Amino acid sequence: MRGLKEVSQLREKFGQRVRLLRSERGLTQEQLAERAGISVDFLSLIERGKSSPSFENLDELADAFEVSVAELFSFEGGRSEAE
Numbered sequence: 001m002r003g004l005k006e007v008s009q010l011r012e013k014f015g016q017r018v019r020l021l022r023s024e025r026g027l028t029q030e031q032l033a034e035r036a037g038i039s040v041d042f043l044s045l046i047e048r049g050k051s052s053p054s055f056e057n058l059d060e061l062a063d064a065f066e067v068s069v070a071e072l073f074s075f076e077g078g079r080s081e082a083e
Contacts (some may be wrong), residue, residue, distance in 0.1 A: 012049030013075045019047045021065050021072075035064035 022032050033043045037060050038053075045051035053061065062069045 008049070011052055014052075014073065015047045015049040017072060017075055018043075018061065021067070022047075025065065032061075032064055036060040 022029070027035075029040050029043050029047075033040045036043070036057065038057060042051065046053055046057075058069050058072060062072055065072070
C-alpha cells in the first residue's frame with residue numbers, strides 16, 4: 001500500500017506532466033480546461049499537484065492532448081515503462 005507521501009509525489013509528477021504537455025502544445029490553462037471540460041481552477045490544482053483528476057477527467061485530458069491515458073503517466077524521459 002502506498003503511503004501518503006508517495007501519493008502526494010505521484011500527484012506532483014502527474015501535474016508536472018500535464019503542465020509539460022500543455023506547454024509543448026502551446027496551450028493556455030484556459031484553452032486546455034475548455035478542451036477537457038474542466039474548470040481553470042481545477043486544472044491549476046492538478047498542475048500544482050494539489051488535486052487528483054477522476055477517471056473521466058483523465059480520459060478528457062488525454063483526448064484534449066490527443067494522447068493515450070497511459071501517456072499522461074509517462075514521467076521518465078517522455079516514455080512510459082510499458083513502451
